[in-house]
Amino acid sequence: SQQGEEDPQALSIQEGENATMNCSYKTSINNLQWYRQNSGRGLVHLILIRSNEREKHSGRLRVTLDTSKKSSSLLITASRAADTASYFCATDGGSYIPTFGRGTSLIVHP
Amino acid sequence: DAGVIQSPRHEVTEMGQEVTLRCKPISGHNSLFWYRQTMMRGLELLIYFNNNVPIDDSGMPEDRFSAKMPNASFSTLKIQPSEPRDSAVYFCASIEDGATNEKLFFGSGTQLSVL
Numbered sequence: 597s598q599q600g601e602e603d604p605q606a607l608s609i610q611e612g613e614n615a616t617m618n619c620s621y622k623t624s625i626n627n628l629q630w631y632r633q634n635s636g637r638g639l640v641h642l643i644l645i646r647s648n649e650r651e652k653h654s655g656r657l658r659v660t661l662d663t664s665k666k667s668s669s670l671l672i673t674a675s676r677a678a679d680t681a682s683y684f685c686a687t688d689g690g691s692y693i694p695t696f697g698r699g700t701s702l703i704v705h706p
Numbered sequence: 707d708a709g710v711i712q713s714p715r716h717e718v719t720e721m722g723q724e725v726t727l728r729c730k731p732i733s734g735h736n737s738l739f740w741y742r743q744t745m746m747r748g749l750e751l752l753i754y755f756n757n758n759v760p761i762d763d764s765g766m767p768e769d770r771f772s773a774k775m776p777n778a779s780f781s782t783l784k785i786q787p788s789e790p791r792d793s794a795v796y797f798c799a800s801i802e803d804g805a806t807n808e809k810l811f812f813g814s815g816t817q818l819s820v821l
Contacts, residue, residue, distance in 0.1 A: 627808060638710070638797055638812030639749075684749065692807040693762060696741075698748035 600628075600687040600697040608703045615672040617700040619685030620665075628661055629686040629694065630670050639684060639696075642670075677706040712798050712813035720821050724786040727816045729798030730779055735811070737804030740773055740783050741797045743815070749797075755781065756804040788820045 600621040609615055619628070627646045631639040645652045645661045645668065652659045658671040672679055682701045686694040711730040719725055731738050740752040753763040755775045763773070770789070775781040785792055795817050799810040 626806070629808070629810075631810075638799075638814050639810070640812070641809045644808055686810070688807060692805070693751065693754055694739075694807055694810060695751055696749040 600685045600695070602683065602685055602697045602700040604700060605698070606701045606703075608705065609675060611675060611677055611704055611706050613675055613704075615675050615679070615702055615704070617670045617683050617702070619668045619670070619687075619697060621668075621685075621687045621689075622666065623689045624663075625687045626690060626692060627688060628659075628668050630657075630659060630668075631684045631686060631696075633682045633684065633699070635681075642683075672702075675702075675704045677704050680704050710798055710800050710811050710813035712796075712816050714816060715814065716817045716819075718819045718821065719788055721789055722787045723820075724784065725788045725792075725818060725820075727783040727796050727798075727818070729781045729783070729813060731781070731798070731800030732802075732811055733779065735800035735802050736778070737801040737807060738775060738781050739799045739801075739810065740781070741799065743795045743797060744793075752783070752796075785818075788818075790820045793818055793820050 600619045603618045629644045630642045633639045643654045645659050656673045661668045682699040684696045684699040686696050713728045738755045743749045751765045753773045758775045773783045795815045797815045799812045
């Protein structure tokens, strides 16, 4: 069964704009991870946030975690056409077994 | 390191045939996962190995699916007999530390089409 679900399913923006994707999950977690998938390729790890952390940054990426609401958000600032991809959150349901949502498809128009 | 290597990259077969997908994890990684990706169901966990031992196979759809990991550098996922509804992209992923399962490394996947 899928633990996390991303929202929106699809997002279309212009280059330079910020992109925000959300992830909601059902049970307690040890950590939450965000991955990126380019068309026809495997997923690539972007960032991990632990259950006792509230915010984390990596380059143009900013991740927040609200364990009381069981939700996380991924913000990509100053988006580029190369950011076009699908983005997935992975949660472990407290078992350290990563399960994924259906992803958010992001299109950044040049 | 070459990363996680999956073969074949594409497989087209007819219903009823046996299909074997192969995976070589990153050297030194002690956990391996098989996932299946479809438009309808997203990315589903099929089975998870730790130190070559199957830990959780609750995601394996039915008895037609089986997975093995005879050693730390090789795993197979077999479907016998295959059915059209098995058409999907199958991913293998490995992790260095199976205790926390942080940061999965994915292969490029096998695109399976069952006609």
